[in-house]
Amino acid sequence: MTAIEGIVEHGDRRGRLLGFPTANLTLADEAIADGVWGALVRTKPGKWAAAAVSVGRRRTFYGDNGPRLLEAHLLDFNEDLYGREIRVELLVRLRPQQAFTDVQSLTDQLHHDVRQARAWAASNYPGLVSAEAEPAAGDPVTGKMSYA
Ligand SMILES: Cc1cc2nc3c(=O)[nH]c(=O)nc-3n(C[C@H](O)[C@H](O)[C@H](O)COP(=O)(O)O)c2cc1C
Secondary structure, eight states: OEEEEEEOBOOOSHHHHHTOOOEEEEOOOTTSOOEEEEEEEEEETTEEEEEEEEEEOOHHHHGGGSOOEEEEEETTOOOOOTTOEEEEEEEEEEEOOOOOSSHHHHHHHHHHHHHHHHHHHHHHOTTTSOOOSSOOSOOTTTOOOOOO
């Protein structure tokens, strides 16, 4: 399991516009692989939330030259985390980073990521998230997700 601790910084606030606000940490450790993860975030001592987490350069907006960031979209959580020290545990890798051709495609994928992260958290940490608002896109017959 990979864990990162740091002080939450402001993003460029686009996440709020897209409907996915994030708590951002800069990444010093190059050993942490780019990707999108289901994660747990400790927001204060003893207090945890589930999250969909992006590690990468936001290539949709910044090409290959953006700063590497960790961005956590916390589920069922709406406190301002700016300036707080958080711990992020990356627990299940959902997909690689992608450069999307337009913002709508990125937003569609973010909806999918968040549904997947919620389904993962609901079955592993049921106390942390409410049940799914909409069915996850899993197997059409069983509804089961796979996290290859
Ligand atoms: C779960 C999740 C997955 C993401 N995946 C990608 C991605 O594949 N490609 C990309 O360019 N940005 C990705 N992002 C980053 C978004 O582009 C970024 O959150 C958005 O631009 C807002 O940035 P800001 O918080 O700095 O305002 C992802 C963000 C989240 C929360």
